Amino acid sequence: MKQDHYADVGLFPGKSTALGVLGFILFLVSLPLYLPEYNFYLLNLMIAHVIIVVGLNILAGGTGQISLGHAGFFAIGAYGTVLLMQKLGIPFIPALVLAGFIAAFFGFVVGLPALKLEGPYLSIATLAFGLAITHIIGHVDIFGGRTGIQAPPLDLGIPQWGLSYVLSSDVQKYWLFLVVALLMAAGARNIMKTRVGRSFKAIRDSNVAAGVMGINLPAYKTLAFAVSAFYAGIAGGLFGFVLGFFNPEPFNLVLSITFLIMAVVGGLSSIAGSVAGAALITYLQFSLLKNIDEIPYFGTLLTSISERWFTDEGLHNIDSIVLGIIMVIIIIFEPSGLYGVWLRIKGYVQKTPRDTHKAGEV
Amino acid sequence: MPFLTVDNISVNFRGVKALAGVSFSVEEHSIFSVIGPNGSGKTTLFNLINGIYKPDRGRIVFQGTDISRLSPDRIARRGIARTFQNIELFSRASVMDNLLLGRHIHMRCGVFSGAFMWGRRSRAAREEIENRESVEAVMEFLGISPLRDHPVVNLPYGKRKLVELGRALALEPRLLLLDEPTAGMSADEKKDLDVRIRAIRDQYKATIILIEHDMGVVMGLSDTVLAIDQGRVIAEGKPREVQSHPDVVKAYLGS
Ligand SMILES: Nc1ncnc2c1ncn2[C@@H]1O[C@H](COP(=O)(O)OP(=O)(O)OP(=O)(O)O)[C@@H](O)[C@H]1O
Numbered sequence: 001m002k003q004d005h006y007a008d009v010g011l012f013p014g015k016s017t018a019l020g021v022l023g024f025i026l027f028l029v030s031l032p033l034y035l036p037e038y039n040f041y042l043l044n045l046m047i048a049h050v051i052i053v054v055g056l057n058i059l060a061g062g063t064g065q066i067s068l069g070h071a072g073f074f075a076i077g078a079y080g081t082v083l084l085m086q087k088l089g090i091p092f093i094p095a096l097v098l099a100g101f102i103a104a105f106f107g108f109v110v111g112l113p114a115l116k117l118e119g120p121y122l123s124i125a126t127l128a129f130g131l132a133i134t135h136i137i138g139h140v141d142i143f144g145g146r147t148g149i150q151a152p153p154l155d156l157g158i159p160q161w162g163l164s165y166v167l168s169s170d171v172q173k174y175w176l177f178l179v180v181a182l183l184m185a186a187g188a189r190n191i192m193k194t195r196v197g198r199s200f201k202a203i204r205d206s207n208v209a210a211g212v213m214g215i216n217l218p219a220y221k222t223l224a225f226a227v228s229a230f231y232a233g234i235a236g237g238l239f240g241f242v243l244g245f246f247n248p249e250p251f252n253l254v255l256s257i258t259f260l261i262m263a264v265v266g267g268l269s270s271i272a273g274s275v276a277g278a279a280l281i282t283y284l285q286f287s288l289l290k291n292i293d294e295i296p297y298f299g300t301l302l303t304s305i306s307e308r309w310f311t312d313e314g315l316h317n318i319d320s321i322v323l324g325i326i327m328v329i330i331i332i333f334e335p336s337g338l339y340g341v342w343l344r345i346k347g348y349v350q351k352t353p354r355d356t357h358k359a360g361e362v
Numbered sequence: 363m364p365f366l367t368v369d370n371i372s373v374n375f376r377g378v379k380a381l382a383g384v385s386f387s388v389e390e391h392s393i394f395s396v397i398g399p400n401g402s403g404k405t406t407l408f409n410l411i412n413g414i415y416k417p418d419r420g421r422i423v424f425q426g427t428d429i430s431r432l433s434p435d436r437i438a439r440r441g442i443a444r445t446f447q448n449i450e451l452f453s454r455a456s457v458m459d460n461l462l463l464g465r466h467i468h469m470r471c472g473v474f475s476g477a478f479m480w481g482r483r484s485r486a487a488r489e490e491i492e493n494r495e496s497v498e499a500v501m502e503f504l505g506i507s508p509l510r511d512h513p514v515v516n517l518p519y520g521k522r523k524l525v526e527l528g529r530a531l532a533l534e535p536r537l538l539l540l541d542e543p544t545a546g547m548s549a550d551e552k553k554d555l556d557v558r559i560r561a562i563r564d565q566y567k568a569t570i571i572l573i574e575h576d577m578g579v580v581m582g583l584s585d586t587v588l589a590i591d592q593g594r595v596i597a598e599g600k601p602r603e604v605q606s607h608p609d610v611v612k613a614y615l616g617s
């Protein structure tokens with residue numbers, strides 16, 4: 001039987017996956033029909049996080065390099081997009097893409113130490129970058145300093161030519177963000193299925209063999225940083241318009257760590273996992289854990305425990321504590337994260353022999 | 363001009379002389395075997411040819427160029443591939459992906475053409491299809507086609523050795539370095555591999571350097587044998603001559 005090799009790399013491996021993905025996309029597109037408007041701030045935030053975590057996964061899950069500076073690239077994307085629009089009059093879409101490339105350039109530069117440093121030493125170099133970036137932004141007037149800057153209206157047209165298409169509501173932005181996220185996720189998946197992604201994974205598995213098979217290690221290690229930073233830049237560009245008004249403060253080390261948690265919880269070997277991890281953690285942080293004290297009995301109990309040991313008042317630290325616990329549980333019981341959990345469920349349902357970490361998954 | 367010339371090569375590891383002034387040359391399309399007791403420097407020799415180590419002294423000339431200071435990937439691009447004594451596969455990838463990594467130097471697609479693999483006719487998809495076909499031929503040749511989608515971690519030792527050989531062949535090497543390919547194999551598997559190595563030279567037009575402990579395999583396959591002991595050449599020549607060389611006999615009995 002002649003093998004169809006395209007089936008191995010095509011976006012949809014089979015009819016059932018294609019239908020599943022299509023159904024899921026339709027569901028996402030139609031969400032505004034049944035969800036009230038106020039949910040879409042959170043959903044837009046989720047989408048921005050999904051994009052950056054997918055990019056982080058290309059780096060961490062792909063080459064095995066850990067970045068503690070992704071909030072820095074996120075900031076470059078947010079500030080870059082807004083400033084390119086305001087100061088240079090560039091329309092939104094090109095400004096966003098350009099900001100992505102600026103972030104990618106910084107990613108390349110930050111990746112240079114990867115040629116000499118490994119493991120924790122490299123992570124510390126990225127950490128230093130993340131801290132430096134917000135510091136610089138906070139001290140330069142054009143970036144709005146510590147007070148911050150206001151994002152212009154999100155106009156998809158070219159306002160100078162009188163072509164204006166302003167997305168004013170969160171729902172309108174949601175549709176745009178969704179399209180961007182789908183493109184970025186499909187792109188990441190394609191990258192990981194083809195020559196470059198394969199080389200990233202080869203570097204992670206065996207440096208020596210990768211070199212001997214002709215992979216230029218310095219080039220690919222820095223490339224992984226650049227690609228990952230591009231994703232962070234695009235995500236940051238969208239994030240700026242979720243917030244509307246922002247200053248350097250949110251782009252801190254805790255945010256970088258939160259992105260890593262999202263990637264690990266989702267599973268470092270799969271893009272679908274990254275999407276799930278980012279969405280779940282964002283939901284926990286910004287919705288469930290914000291309102292948990294309002295749950296009858298349980299909320300009061302939790303508050304009293306928290307006030308007894310962890311905080312002066314209320315449930316101030318609850319999200320850090322819960323995220324920490326989730327992280328520990330995942331690392332101990334299911335290192336492949338939500339993606340691994342899903343494989344398990346699928347295994348039980350199908351009752352067929354399965355190869356847990358089916359090779360070829362990103 | 364010889365195909366490969368190793369010229370007076372020396373390398374030290376923190377005072378340990380792993381190789382001390384080794385010279386030899388290899389004819390194109392020949393099977394050249396390197397024998398020697400444990401720790402004599404055989405694998406180190408491969409690591410030098412591959413560019414994983416840099417020599418302290420000496421030159422390695424491959425098809426007229428000194429490759430001894432090039433990086434491993436530059437050397438691979440010149441058509442030198444290899445297998446490892448302790449198997450260095452990409453453990454989390456499938457058999458197919460491992461062999462495709464052997465095609466790396468023959469492929470062109472970068473991040474952008476990869477990301478925009480929209481549909482069968484896109485550049486990346488065409489490149490994938492083409493190279494997957496040539497990998498399929500290598501799998502066929504080695505009889506590992508049924509394993510194509512298996513993750514390599516789950517494979518038994520003998521199969522993993524074949525996958526590693528397949529990855530090296532996928533590179534279409536002009537020079538193939540095999541570091542103890544029959545280690546851990548049964549007598550039948552050894553006989554099988556013996557035939558395959560000959561076929562590799564004839565079908566793939568490769569020159570082969572073989573590190574091997576099994577004297578039966580060495581005697582049957584080699585055009586030339588090089589014996590080294592403690593980083594020095596002790597004999598070189600036809601298999602029979604080297605086998606009965608007094609220094610070789612002494613090195614093996616003494617170890
Ligand atoms: N990276 C290294 N660092 C330190 N010493 C090394 C290194 N690589 C090799 N050596 C030393 O060089 C010598 C030769 O080792 P090599 O692996 O080349 O031997 P070999 O002939 O392949 O042996 P075997 O038959 O056991 O595979 C040994 O003494 C070894 O300890």
Ligand SMILES: [Mg+2]
Nearest residue numbers: 404405406447
């Ligand atoms: Mg050895």
